[in-house]
Amino acid sequence: MSGERKIKSALKMWASSLLALLCLSSAGVTARGDDILQLLDGSSLHGGLSGLEPGKSVMWQHPAATTPLQLKTDNLRQVRFGKAEKPPVAENMTCRLMFDNGDEVFGNLVQMDEKTVELDTAFAGRLKAPRSAVQSIRFLWKGFIPTYEGPSSPDGWAVSPSKDIWRYEDGAFFSTAVGSLGRDVNMPGKARISFDIAWTGQLSLALAIYTDSIERFDFGASSYMFYIGSGYVNVQRVQSGVGTTHIGQAQVNSMRERNKARMEFRVNRDTATIALYVDGEFITQWRDQGGFVAKGTGICFFSQRMGPMMRLTNVRVAEWDGRDEAQMPEAKPEGVQVLYLVNSDQAEGELQGVQEGKANVKTDFTTLKIPVERITDIYMRPGQPMTNVLAGEVRAVFAGGGSVTFTIDKWSQDEVSGQNRNFGRVSLKTAWVRRLQFNLNRAQELEESGFLRKDNPWVDE
Amino acid sequence: MMRAQLHSREQKLENVQHPTFNVQRRKGKSVSWKVGALLCVAMVWMGAALQAAEVVMEPNLLTLKNGDVLRGKMVSFDPGSGLGWTRSDSIGTMRFEAAKVQTIELGPVKSVAVSGTMPARLRLANGDTLDGNIVALETNALKFDSVCAGPITIPRELLRSISPQSADLKTVFDGITGTNGWTFADVTSAGEDAGYWSYQPGAFVATKSASVARDLKLPDQVTMEFDVSWRGTLNLAIAVYTDSLTPISLRAKEDEPPFAAFYSLQINTHSVNLLYVSQPEPLRNLGQIIAPILGQKNEAHITIHASKERRVLTLLIDGVLVKEWSSGVPAAQGSGVRFVHQGQGSIQMSNLRVREWDGRLDEVSPTAHVGPDEAVITVSGEKLVGKLESYDPAELQLLTGQTPFKVGLKRVQRIEFSPVKVPATAPVSNGRLARAKLANGGVITFVLRSWKDGQATVVLPGIGEVLIKTELLQQLEFLDEPAKSGG
Numbered sequence: 001m002s003g004e005r006k007i008k009s010a011l012k013m014w015a016s017s018l019l020a021l022l023c024l025s026s027a028g029v030t031a032r033g034d035d036i037l038q039l040l041d042g043s044s045l046h047g048g049l050s051g052l053e054p055g056k057s058v059m060w061q062h063p064a065a066t067t068p069l070q071l072k073t074d075n076l077r078q079v080r081f082g083k084a085e086k087p088p089v090a091e092n093m094t095c096r097l098m099f100d101n102g103d104e105v106f107g108n109l110v111q112m113d114e115k116t117v118e119l120d121t122a123f124a125g126r127l128k129a130p131r132s133a134v135q136s137i138r139f140l141w142k143g144f145i146p147t148y149e150g151p152s153s154p155d156g157w158a159v160s161p162s163k164d165i166w167r168y169e170d171g172a173f174f175s176t177a178v179g180s181l182g183r184d185v186n187m188p189g190k191a192r193i194s195f196d197i198a199w200t201g202q203l204s205l206a207l208a209i210y211t212d213s214i215e216r217f218d219f220g221a222s223s224y225m226f227y228i229g230s231g232y233v234n235v236q237r238v239q240s241g242v243g244t245t246h247i248g249q250a251q252v253n254s255m256r257e258r259n260k261a262r263m264e265f266r267v268n269r270d271t272a273t274i275a276l277y278v279d280g281e282f283i284t285q286w287r288d289q290g291g292f293v294a295k296g297t298g299i300c301f302f303s304q305r306m307g308p309m310m311r312l313t314n315v316r317v318a319e320w321d322g323r324d325e326a327q328m329p330e331a332k333p334e335g336v337q338v339l340y341l342v343n344s345d346q347a348e349g350e351l352q353g354v355q356e357g358k359a360n361v362k363t364d365f366t367t368l369k370i371p372v373e374r375i376t377d378i379y380m381r382p383g384q385p386m387t388n389v390l391a392g393e394v395r396a397v398f399a400g401g402g403s404v405t406f407t408i409d410k411w412s413q414d415e416v417s418g419q420n421r422n423f424g425r426v427s428l429k430t431a432w433v434r435r436l437q438f439n440l441n442r443a444q445e446l447e448e449s450g451f452l453r454k455d456n457p458w459v460d461e
Numbered sequence: 462m463m464r465a466q467l468h469s470r471e472q473k474l475e476n477v478q479h480p481t482f483n484v485q486r487r488k489g490k491s492v493s494w495k496v497g498a499l500l501c502v503a504m505v506w507m508g509a510a511l512q513a514a515e516v517v518m519e520p521n522l523l524t525l526k527n528g529d530v531l532r533g534k535m536v537s538f539d540p541g542s543g544l545g546w547t548r549s550d551s552i553g554t555m556r557f558e559a560a561k562v563q564t565i566e567l568g569p570v571k572s573v574a575v576s577g578t579m580p581a582r583l584r585l586a587n588g589d590t591l592d593g594n595i596v597a598l599e600t601n602a603l604k605f606d607s608v609c610a611g612p613i614t615i616p617r618e619l620l621r622s623i624s625p626q627s628a629d630l631k632t633v634f635d636g637i638t639g640t641n642g643w644t645f646a647d648v649t650s651a652g653e654d655a656g657y658w659s660y661q662p663g664a665f666v667a668t669k670s671a672s673v674a675r676d677l678k679l680p681d682q683v684t685m686e687f688d689v690s691w692r693g694t695l696n697l698a699i700a701v702y703t704d705s706l707t708p709i710s711l712r713a714k715e716d717e718p719p720f721a722a723f724y725s726l727q728i729n730t731h732s733v734n735l736l737y738v739s740q741p742e743p744l745r746n747l748g749q750i751i752a753p754i755l756g757q758k759n760e761a762h763i764t765i766h767a768s769k770e771r772r773v774l775t776l777l778i779d780g781v782l783v784k785e786w787s788s789g790v791p792a793a794q795g796s797g798v799r800f801v802h803q804g805q806g807s808i809q810m811s812n813l814r815v816r817e818w819d820g821r822l823d824e825v826s827p828t829a830h831v832g833p834d835e836a837v838i839t840v841s842g843e844k845l846v847g848k849l850e851s852y853d854p855a856e857l858q859l860l861t862g863q864t865p866f867k868v869g870l871k872r873v874q875r876i877e878f879s880p881v882k883v884p885a886t887a888p889v890s891n892g893r894l895a896r897a898k899l900a901n902g903g904v905i906t907f908v909l910r911s912w913k914d915g916q917a918t919v920v921l922p923g924i925g926e927v928l929i930k931t932e933l934l935q936q937l938e939f940l941d942e943p944a945k946s947g948g
Contacts, residue, residue, distance in 0.1 A: 041518065043531045057552060064525050064561035066543055070552040075517065201757040202730070230694065231805075257668075257693040257806035259759065307757040 034082025034170060040075045040439060040446060046170065049079050049436075052411035054418070055392055076438035082171055083152060084434040086400035087122035095119065096138045096402075099129070099422050100388055102395065102440070106402045109137065109372070112354040123398060123432060129422040137378040140321060146400055148185035148317040158182045160216045165303070172313035175303040181312070182214025182300035188319040189269040193299065194277075195315040198260035201308030203230045207301050208238070209265065210294035217302040219244070222294045224274060228263065231256035233276055235286055239293045250276055250284040262314070268322045275324070282324075323376055331383025337361070339370065340377040351378065389440040394418075396428060397435040404428075405440070517549050518662060522566040525557065535565055538912035540891050559893045565937040568663070570900040572635055572814060573608045573933065577628070578854040579870075581605075582903070583615070584622040587922065590903040595623070598852040609899050609934075610919075610927040617878070619923050624875040627819040628854075634677050634815040637663055644706035646672045648801060658802070664811035667802040674706040674799035680817045681769040685798065686902070687813040690760035693806015699726045700738075701767050701774065704795030714740055721794035724774055726765065730756050733776060735786050737793075745791070747774075750784045766818050769793060775822060782822070812935075814902075821874045830877035835859070838874045849876060892920065897929075898936040906940070 037045045037060050050068055051059030058076065060069040093106035097119065107119040110126065117131050151157065154168035158181070165179030173181055187193075187210055197205060204227075211223035219225075220240060224247075227234040231252055237245045255261050255278065264277040272292040275285040299317070303310055329338040329346075337351040339361060347370065349363035359375060361368040389395075389405060396416065397403040406418035406426055417427040437443070519532035523546060536554060537545035544557040544565075577594025583605065584590050593607035603615045603623075640660045647655040648670040656669025665673055679685075679702060689697065700709070703723035710717060711725070722739035724747075733752050737745040755761060755778070764777040772790040776783045798815075802808045820840055830836040835849040837859060847859030847866060857873065859866045892908040899905065907919035910926070917929045 039532070041532045043533075045529045045531060046527055062529075062557075063527065064529075064557045066556040066558055069555050071548070072550040072552065075550045200759050253805070259692045259806075 036080040036082070036170065037071075038077040038080065039071075040077045040442060045069070049081075049411075052408065054408040054411070073438055077443055078435050078437040080171075080435050081433060083431075084399035085429075085431045086146075086149075087398060087429075087432050093122060094140055096140060098135045098138075099133050100135055101133070101393070101405045101421055102389055102403070103405055103420070103422055104401070104403045106140075109354060111356075112351075114353065123402070123404070123428050124423070124426055127423045127426075131380070133422045134380050136380060139372065139375055139377070146316055146318040147188060147191075148183070148315065149400065150315055151313070156183055158215045166301075166312075172311050173301075175310045175312075176308065177306055178303055180215075180217040180300055180302045182208075182211070182216075182298055184214055184298040185317040187297040187299070187317060190320040190322045191267050192264060192316070192318045192320045193267065194262065194264035194317075196260065196262050196311075196313045197228070198311040198313075199230075199308060200259065200310075202305065203228065203255070203308075203310070204304040205229075205301060205310060206304055207299065209267065209299050210269075210296050211298050211300050212296035214298040214300050217300055221296070223296060223300075224267075224288075224294055226265070229255075233283070235274065237288055237290065237293060245290070247274075247288055248284070248286040252276075252278050252283055254279060254281070266320055266324070268320075270322070329379055329382040336382070338379040338382045339375055341370070341374050342376055343374075351380070390421075391441065393440060395435075395437040395440055396433045397437065398432050399434040519548055520568045523557070523562065524564045524566075526561050526563045535567065535912065538893075538909060538917075540893065540910070559939070562893075562939050564939070567931070567934050567936060570933060570935045572632060572816075572901045574632065575608060575626070575628075575901075577606060579852070580626040580628050582624040582626060583620065584624070585615070585619050586621050587619075587906055589905045591905060592626075592899070592901040592903050595852060598849070608901055609897075609903070609905060610921065610929050613921065613924050613927060616923055620878045622875045622877045623852075624821060625870050625873050626821070627817075627871075630817040630819060631680070632814070632816045633680065633683070634675075634813060637665055637811060637813050643673050643675045646674070646707040648672055648708050648803060649710075658800075661809075664809050665800070666807065666809045668807045670801075670803050672708040672799060672801045674700070674703070674797060676704070676706065676795075676797035677815055679767075679796045679798065679815070682767070682771070682818040682820055683815060684764065684766050684818040685813075685815045686762065686764040688760065688762050688811045689808065691806060691808045692759065695728065695730045695755060695808070696803045696805075697728045697808065698799075698801040698803060699728070699765070700724070700797075700799035700801070701726060701765065702769060702793030702795045703797050703799050706797060706799065708799065708801050709738065711736070711738065711744060714738065714744075722791065723793050723795050724767065724790075726774070726776065728752075728755070728763070728776075733783060735774060735784075737791050739791070747786050747790055748784065752778065752783055754778065766822065767793075768818065768820060771820065785822075819871075830879060832879055835879075836877040837868055838877065839868070839872045840874045841872075894940040895919075896938045896940055897934045898938075900933045900935060909937075 035046070035048050037047065037049070037058070045060060045062055047060050047062040049058060050061045055073060057070055057072050060071065062069055093108060095107055095109045097105045097107065097117070099105070105119070105121055107121040110118040110120060112118070112131060115131055116128050117134055118126065118128050120126050151168060151173060152171060159166045160180045162179070165177050166173045166175045166181040193209060197203070206217065207226045207228065208217065208223040211218070211221050213221035213223070219238060221238065222240040223238050225236050225238050225244070232249060233252060234249045235247045237247055239245070262279050266275040266277070269292045272288040273285055276283040301312060332338065332348065335350055336348055339347040339351070339359065341347065347361055347363070347368060349361040349368070352360040352362055352367070354360070354372060357372055358369045359372055359378070361370060392407055393405045394408050395403050395405045404420055404426060406420040408416060408418040410417045412430065414430055415427055416430050416433065417425065420426045519534060521533055521535050523531045523533060523535070531546070533546045533548040533551070533555070535544065536547050538559065540559060542556055543559045544562050546555045546557060575592055575594055579595040580593070581595050582590055582592050591605070591607050591609065593605050596604040596606055596612070601617050603617060603620060604612070605615055606612050637660070645657050647657060649655060656667060656671045658665045658667045658671045658673040685701070701724040703721070705720040709720060717740070720740055722737065725736040725738050727734045727736065731751060731753060732749055734749040735747040737747055762779050764780070766775040767773070769792060772792055773785065773787045774790065775785040800810060832846065834847050837845040837857070839845070845859060845866065845868065847861035849857065850860050850865065851858045854870065856867045856869050857876070859868065892910040894906070895909045896904060896906045905921065907921050910918040910920060912931060915931050917931050917934070918926065919929055920926045
């Protein structure tokens, strides 16, 4: 390019950028890079969010665009931020509150009375919300501690036999060849291991958990080894010096019909059980009758086929309290709450409040004072599922878990703020946001309609 | 630009207003109003969902080199400002660097009939294929009236082969534009997995086992081609020359309503199988072949050539001959076609084109002809080598030694030319090297100079600058390196 043309081009870009920025009230934001913008029609663009005019448009810096792209928010699905930080005290939260509008808030329950619930949150400190907006409370006495969440870079992962077998790009590993991908994830004794996989052709992935061998897929090192195919999952115990023992197999029909899935294994070393969930649905639970033999703290994926492409992303390993989530109870009369207790008992009645570590529940016969340590779940309005999202609301999903829905009034490089129906005005660090989701109702309708988007099989759900 | 919900509405209206949209059960009887109503409800529901979602289906799809995809509309191209792109929700025209563009899907296009007395498909040394009419074969060049670029002169050294085509081949069907005329049916044996194909712009889509069929009045020799993409496992059965517009249970075909014998081409993720299905006779397996390529991808271009009179059926996947069934093939008796999705997952079928076939196979010769003269390959597989002296609507003349030799044009499958060096592509200093898929299935490589107001200015290597109507282009793929000798 000639010098003159370069100058002209630069001036042109500058003028276009200036014009575009002037249109945005929240100008002056620097793109964070490594982000992905997804639209409702399946379009997907890398780049960085450089501006957001609430309810109107976003400014997107794309590496191939000569000027920033400006898109109305009408057809946005979400922005996925490549780099996001967990809110600072997220690891000590002991409650998860689900709200009618879909908010999922991790925090510590301070107190609840007839009208309000008060909690300490990681993202905004102490907050109050109308009790009527709370749908359920789950107590996570083991906390909510991810020991690994990523990948956000290839660092810490061991790839074998050569580095290019699993190629890292934009928060995901891709493989088209045979090889392993391992990492020490400090696997807790009770753990939830989850990840997203997407594939072309036939899926053939192996996974070893609780392994000490992360440099290679070692059939001699103790572990639990899964063989994941298009429609089935096999598990076997590998015991060093002893050999392998088949534990069980599960059919997963939904994986025959799709080319992507979210896999989750819930492992309890004490009971030697492993439960399999696919796309949030419980599939089966296996028990190792010989007791839990693996003692490692690593995981190792192994791509078993040459040719078809596989993508691995959203890998998450977290401590687990060993309890499965309670099912939504049946509908009850107005004003009746359902409490699940750690001994599997169930209490029904009017929850008058939670004060000083005790839940006061008025039943037909008496008033119970139940220590919150004995409670696993509280359903405030049994049988009434959420959610009532309003047009124009945007959901911010945090790194490490949790989300809040609000009407944004300001987005900047450092801070996002807006009006939340539960907490009023909220202000968050922009860096905590992993995903910013738009047009929530329409996205849901599209999913339910079965509208087929062939364009990009790698777009995340 | 098309709004998905509008299409759903149109589909619903068509279903109601046109009696030819006929929903039937497998047994061949019209379904009761209840089932019809349920189907309508399902379609209304889907339409309503899309309507509520207000998804704007932009006509073109841009894929960038980093894998990003963006729907929209290509509005311009020039080497300086790059690619101009718009969307209904974009503010201003988006501009992308030309060097970072990978492909642009320009949407379904109608094929164009070749006019003239000597229609042919040319294959060039760089792998390009062009449809058009031969105007004159000269000593050093071929004058050719191409469908995409009009009259051009092609140096003889650029020719790899000429495949004569019959002048009067009719197009039977060209593009899926709606549900009108098609018969939709479920696959009863699938039980709860039974569903229906649905129409989406330019395509039929099924998420459960389903059948769609039409009596296209298939000619005795036919070429049928379409694009298919799938999620999950591919298991598509195509009934060729059938008279049954509802699926036939092969396990209990004797119990089905009377039907004429047909070919059942079964394309699976790993293999392809051809069955001959006749009601009074046992099923006849005409041959299976492993097709591992389908296990490694999620979309393919399928071409089927079938001849009732010659009792031949040929399958090409992505233009490559997979199998020809010609031995011991009995005659099929119907004139319709039926597509039955029996896999698990979703499938989409688009760009369906059906036309008469002249019996010639348009495939790339597996081994290039070498020698100073040309080789004429006849439809019966003979190879005649000589200097091509003349070419007219009735015959061509070869000079073998000093002896002239005439061959009727109808006997000619293709004329092969010795490979020569691919001409250097024009310097790509003022444009972007690209390869385009054409409406008629051809491919051309060029340097794209500009794209504006429905016309593209391109430079064809070794031929020169021409104007192309952009409506004739189905896909643009931008290339980094000059095109190499194809084959």
